[in-house]
Amino acid sequence: MANLVLSECGIRPLPRIYTTPRSNFISNNNKPIFKFRPLTSYKTSSPLACSRDGFGGRNWSLNVSVPLTTTTPIVDESPLEEEEEEKQRFGPGAPPPFNLADIRAAIPKHCWVKSPWKSMSYVLRDVAIVFALAAGAAYLNNWIVWPLYWLAQGTMFWALFVLGHDCGHGSFSNDPRLNNVVGHLLHSSILVPYHGWRISHRTHHQNHGHVENDESWHPMSEKIYQSLDKPTRFFRFTLPLVMLAYPFYLWARSPGKKGSHYHPESDLFLPKEKTDVLTSTACWTAMAALLICLNFVVGPVQMLKLYGIPYWINVMWLDFVTYLHHHGHEDKLPWYRGKEWSYLRGGLTTLDRDYGVINNIHHDIGTHVIHHLFPQIPHYHLVEATEAVKPVLGKYYREPDKSGPLPLHLLGILAKSIKEDHYVSDEGEVVYYKADPNMYGEIKVGAD
Structure with a gap:
């Protein structure tokens, strides 16, 4: 039960967590740093909403790979990664967003x-x-x-x-x-x-x-x-x-x-x-x-x-x-x-x-x-x-x-x-x- 949380919709599973060590960062207790990857079934922007399956019911699948005793997850992207993605998205031949x-x-x-x-x-x-x-x-x-x-x-x-x-x-x-x-x-x-x-x-x-x-x-x-x-x-x-x-x-x-x-x-x-x-x-x-x-x-x-x-x-x-x-x-x-x-x-x-x-x-x-x-x-x-x-x-x-x-x-x-x-x-x-x-x-x- 430690791996389930209580929401206004009832008991629902925690999101899956993947271990992705962050470069150039070491935690004080030498434990790995993790990032959340939300379930693909969460379609709503509300943090309290329940996910539902294709038949209108709630999705109760339990996808937890590690306990919650790890260090607080980090969800932000690396600035270098964001800059590289933005560079790849920029096209010099595209119409500019200004006149x-x-x-x-x-x-x-x-x-x-x-x-x-x-x-x-x-x-x-x-x-x-x-x-x-x-x-x-x-x-x-x-x-x-x-x-x-x-x-x-x-x-x-x-x-x-x-x-x-x-x-x-x-x-x-x-x-x-x-x-x-x-x-x-x-x-x-x-x-x-x-x-x-x-x-x-x-x-x-x-x-x-x-x-x-x-x-x-x-x-x-x-x-x-x-x-x-x-x-x-x-x-x-x-x-x-x-x-x-x-x-x-x-x-x-x-x-x-x-x-x-x-x-x-x-x-x-x-x-x-x-x-x-x-x-x-x-x-x-x-x-x-x-x-x-x-x-x-x-x-x-x-x-x-x-x-x-x-x-x-x-x-x-x-x-x-x-x-x-x-x-x-x-x-x-x-x-x-x-x-x-x-x-x-x-x-x-x-x-x-x-x-x-x-x-x-x-x-x-x-x-x-x-x-x-x-x-x-x-x-x-x-x-x-x-x-x-x-x-x-x-x-x-x-x-x-x-x-x-x-x-x-x-x-x-x-x-x-x-x-x-x-x-x-x-x-x-x-x-x-x-x-x-x-x-x-x-x-x-x-x-x-």
């Missing part, structure tokens, strides 16, 4: 404020550094100094691009004329057609995460991938060659797409944007002509050292950062088609990255998720806005790996992604990157 308005509401109001004076102060700072670096390198003219100059100046060229990028988004100021003037000066100085790029980049943001409609570093379908010739595959999936792709993208876009950022008749642009594209192409041409003239003034070797090599370092920064904002997470992230795609779901597949001391130099462009969802936010508010929305995003925000002074940890991530992320399936509305096992000959790379 864009929820995220917007979490952002402090002052984060939306654009200060033209503050924006211009960053321009003046970066331009001053660019000219100071060039003057110092030319004055010293030392082969110990030149490699350091190339890395520093190439990084500063990239910083100029980011400020021009803010102009293109309208996050530089509320004055479109100021945005366009500053954007043309900054982008033309590093041979980027401002309006041509601005319009295609707008397409990228409006279609981020969409297999066919995205514009920048979007995946190729398997059919397009298989149609590529070997030189194109080699260039696109071989380091460091792939990091030199940006100028070629400006001229001819990505595989499977046609048009040019310099040509107003390209299907990138609307008829009403023709004048803008022609203006940017004219500015780009003027800068190219200036560089050619400077070759005759200071000599081609000196121009190569002062401008040519830093320009290509800037290109590598641009490709490196842009690629890693959309690729290389430890868990593959989805790309969408058809009804499964939405602006919110596409934006949530972007990634933040930590670049160490470079974060401030290139204006926190690594804080990329909130920028993709709300490109109107100025770069100097991105970090604060991101911290504010993290509780809303939950697991849909993927915390970036912390960097040392320099983001060397990202080199391995880049190399791994280039080897594994080749194409996506021609069918399906939620797809993930797959690898071509024959890409590198006998070298086997991971599957999808």
